[in-house]
Amino acid sequence: xxxxxxxxxxxxxxxxxxxxxxxxxxxxxxxxxxxxxxxxxxxxxxxxxxxxxxxxxxxxxxxxxxxxxxxxxxxxxxxxxxxxxxxxxxxxxxxxxxxxxxxxxxxxxxxxxxxxxxxxxxxxxxxxxxxxxxxxxxxxxxxxxxxxxxxxxxxxxxxxxxxxxxxxxxxxxxxxxxxxxxxxxxxxxxxxxxxxxxxxxxxxxxxxxxxxxxxxxxxxxxxxxxxxxxxxxxxxxxxxxxxxxxxxxxxxxxxxxxxxxxxxxxxxxxxxxxxxxxxxxxxxxxxxxxxxxxxxxxxxxxxxxxxxxx
Amino acid sequence: xxxxxxxxxxxxxxxxxxxxxxxxxxxxxxxxxxxxxxxxxxxxxxxxxxxxxxxxxxxxxxxxxxxxxxxxxxxxxxxxxxxxxxxxxxxxxxxxxxxxxxxxxxxxxxxxxxxxxxxxxxxxxxxxxxxxxxxxxxxxxxxxxxxxxxxxxxxxxxxxxxxxxxxxxxxxxxxxxxxxxxxxxxxxxxxxxxxxxxxxxxxxxxxxxxxxxxxxxxxxxxxxxxxxxxxxxxxxxxxxxxxxxxxxxxxxxxxxxxxxxxxxxxxxxxxxxxxxxxxxxxxxxxxxxxxxxxxxxxxxxxxxxxxxxxxxxxxxxxxxxxxxxxxxxxxxxxxxxxxxxxxxxxxxxxxxxxxxxxxxxxxxxxxxxxxxxxxxxxxxxxxxxxxxxxxxxxxxxxxxxxxxxxxxxxxxxxxxxxxxxxxxxxxxxxxxxxx
Numbered sequence: 001x002x003x004x005x006x007x008x009x010x011x012x013x014x015x016x017x018x019x020x021x022x023x024x025x026x027x028x029x030x031x032x033x034x035x036x037x038x039x040x041x042x043x044x045x046x047x048x049x050x051x052x053x054x055x056x057x058x059x060x061x062x063x064x065x066x067x068x069x070x071x072x073x074x075x076x077x078x079x080x081x082x083x084x085x086x087x088x089x090x091x092x093x094x095x096x097x098x099x100x101x102x103x104x105x106x107x108x109x110x111x112x113x114x115x116x117x118x119x120x121x122x123x124x125x126x127x128x129x130x131x132x133x134x135x136x137x138x139x140x141x142x143x144x145x146x147x148x149x150x151x152x153x154x155x156x157x158x159x160x161x162x163x164x165x166x167x168x169x170x171x172x173x174x175x176x177x178x179x180x181x182x183x184x185x186x187x188x189x190x191x192x193x194x195x196x197x198x199x200x201x202x203x204x205x206x207x208x209x210x211x212x213x214x215x216x217x218x219x220x221x222x223x224x225x226x227x228x229x230x231x232x233x234x235x236x237x238x239x240x241x242x243x244x245x246x247x248x249x250x251x252x253x254x255x256x257x258x259x260x261x262x263x264x265x266x267x268x269x270x271x272x273x274x275x276x277x278x279x280x281x282x283x284x285x286x287x288x289x290x291x292x293x294x295x296x297x298x299x300x301x302x303x304x305x306x307x308x309x310x
Numbered sequence: 311x312x313x314x315x316x317x318x319x320x321x322x323x324x325x326x327x328x329x330x331x332x333x334x335x336x337x338x339x340x341x342x343x344x345x346x347x348x349x350x351x352x353x354x355x356x357x358x359x360x361x362x363x364x365x366x367x368x369x370x371x372x373x374x375x376x377x378x379x380x381x382x383x384x385x386x387x388x389x390x391x392x393x394x395x396x397x398x399x400x401x402x403x404x405x406x407x408x409x410x411x412x413x414x415x416x417x418x419x420x421x422x423x424x425x426x427x428x429x430x431x432x433x434x435x436x437x438x439x440x441x442x443x444x445x446x447x448x449x450x451x452x453x454x455x456x457x458x459x460x461x462x463x464x465x466x467x468x469x470x471x472x473x474x475x476x477x478x479x480x481x482x483x484x485x486x487x488x489x490x491x492x493x494x495x496x497x498x499x500x501x502x503x504x505x506x507x508x509x510x511x512x513x514x515x516x517x518x519x520x521x522x523x524x525x526x527x528x529x530x531x532x533x534x535x536x537x538x539x540x541x542x543x544x545x546x547x548x549x550x551x552x553x554x555x556x557x558x559x560x561x562x563x564x565x566x567x568x569x570x571x572x573x574x575x576x577x578x579x580x581x582x583x584x585x586x587x588x589x590x591x592x593x594x595x596x597x598x599x600x601x602x603x604x605x606x607x608x609x610x611x612x613x614x615x616x617x618x619x620x621x622x623x624x625x626x627x628x629x630x631x632x633x634x635x636x637x638x639x640x641x642x643x644x645x646x647x648x649x650x651x652x653x654x655x656x657x658x659x660x661x662x663x664x665x666x667x668x669x670x671x672x673x674x675x676x677x678x679x680x681x682x683x684x685x686x687x688x689x690x691x692x693x694x695x696x697x698x699x700x701x702x703x704x705x706x707x708x709x710x711x712x713x714x715x716x717x718x719x720x721x722x723x724x725x726x727x728x729x730x731x732x733x734x735x736x737x738x739x740x741x742x743x744x745x
């Protein structure tokens with residue numbers, strides 16, 4: 001169990017992390033979502049014990065993380081944002097070295113390396129130098145390196161930056177396997193689709209502060225609309241959206257470039273009412289879709305700014 | 311200890327993995343040391359090169375010819391006749407170390423100045439200022455040559471007889487000189503005059519005219535030179551110093567590289583990974599220092615092995631002392647590298663400053679030019695430089711053939727520097743990763 005309580009960290013006058021709290025249990029995946037510079041990496045670094053917070057504490061199974069040599073650190077595996085391996089050395093030498101940092105040697109170390117390589121699908125490249133690997137393979141071996149000492153908690157700092165979709169899917173598969181094995185994952189990203197796919201809970205951080213901490217469903221509930229009907233009208237000219245907006249089931253209605261977007265609180269009750277109103281008023285349409293708002297919309301709603309542009 | 315040795319092993323693997331860097335790191339110091347060793351005398355069997363000296367004889371007297379003949383007979387000089395214009399040009403171009411200009415009437419004036427207190431003639435010397443050390447030697451040889459040539463003429467040749475006669479007549483007319491002094495000087499010149507006339511009447515090669523009596527005044531001693539090295543009669547092997555010096559230089563550069571790599575490491579995810587592991591700071595820095603010290607020892611081993619087999623450099627002093635100096639210097643280098651990492655801000659700026667500091671230490675430590683060539687004040691001042699102690703220690707244990715007790719000082723000082731550099735590194739090291 002990971003319990004992060006009110007972490008604060010400042011660099012001079014700049015407050016990087018301002019009272020971040022979160023909890024994660026076994027088999028749970030927490031997504032830290034936020035733009036670049038939001039404080040995600042600083043938060044993960046403090047959880048990993050790279051440096052102490054100015055205030056607040058990190059509890060691992062109820063034990064606080066204290067000092068460089070605290071054995072509690074063995075329960076944590078860190079996957080840094082940059083590929084943290086020696087390009088000049090073969091993969092197996094890198095893993096042997098990194099495993100030894102956790103006092104592993106002999107048969108247990110060999111077994112741990114074999115398991116980690118199997119998981120990421122690189123067992124056949126063990127003797128090749130990391131420098132010869134593709135970007136996606138480097139990311140996978142970077143993940144394997146954090147698993148050697150069988151940590152309960154895995155901290156993943158944007159582990160898919162710069163990889164192709166195929167490698168990204170391979171990494172997601174690896175993470176889902178780890179999740180099934182009961183590992184606690186803390187996953188930082190600024191890709192909404194990654195957080196939506198992997199995470200049980202999502203913590204949105206902006207300017208060092210937690211601005212939301214909920215399940216994906218819970219975050220959607222924070223929005224003024226839960227669904228949007230997108231309708232391509234046959235004859236958009238002269239359409240009066242005010243009358244549609246007056247319906248009690250409709251939260252918003254906006255016509256832009258021939259497409260009508262109608263915000264609803266409840267799709268089940270709202271959609272038939274809207275479609276009946278269209279038919280009653282003689283509006284025909286070519287295409288109709290239902291959209292759920294994504295995390296981008298959530299972030300926009302909570303901060304007033306776009307996630308990617310922040 | 312598993313993590314500690316894993317870190318050391320990883321550093322060694324990375325070092326030896328870069329084979330091109332290893333070869334360059336060993337071949338370059340071997341080439342430079344071989345060059346410097348040869349330049350400073352090699353194994354002591356090389357013929358000494360003679361200095362080019364130009365002689366301009368504007369007098370053409372017996373004395374001036376005698377001076378030039380004396381100079382030409384010196385084994386350290388190669389004398390060639392020249393003109394003032396040509397000599398000036400050749401010295402300026404560095405084709406000759408110096409030129410000696412013997413002016414008109416030099417012989418006559420020098421003869422009168424020897425006994426009569428006449429005005430001393432002046433020999434002009436044109437010299438290359440980049441050879442100031444050799445100039446002192448030229449002046450010494452010239453003094454001996456002039457004394458021998460002038461006195462030879464005074465005691466045994468016709469020109470000398472005339473000059474002595476004239477000098478005696480002048481002294482007897484000199485009313486300013488006290489009577490007693492005038493009489494003593496006149497008696498002495500009278501004896502010289504008689505000796506000279508006897509030399510003139512004696513048959514050439516006869517019993518009354520020996521080689522020694524004709525020679526005039528000569529330097530009344532001879533020297534016997536002996537190079538004091540490890541063993542009597544053994545020549546100085548300058549390769550011992552050169553290989554020690556180049557070893558020190560390149561090991562310091564390796565230490566500098568350790569520091570810069572550590573700076574770079576702090577900017578990578580690897581540093582985060584190391585800090586995330588349950589490792590103490592002493593393990594992280596100590597392992598780096600240990601691997602750097604082992605690499606230093608390896609470089610010294612290869613260099614001195616090469617010097618041993620190719621140039622006959624031997625550890626003629628205490629072998630234990632030699633190992634002690636090598637180990638202490640290796641540790642000092644490792645601590646120096648850590649200090650660079652601790653104080654460095656950016657890699658680029660740090661590399662610049664550290665290279666400057668390294669070159670200064672190498673230069674002042676006597677790695678390029680032995681410290682005994684330094685002026686006395688600089689020899690004293692450089693005792694604050696650790697490389698000076700390393701160099702003295704290596705010299706002492708190799709060609710000087712000193713015992714273990716002579717290594718204690720250098721080892722102690724180098725370990726003191728290790729402690730100071732190490733403490734500064736640990737106190738100033740920034741442990742947080744840089745993004």
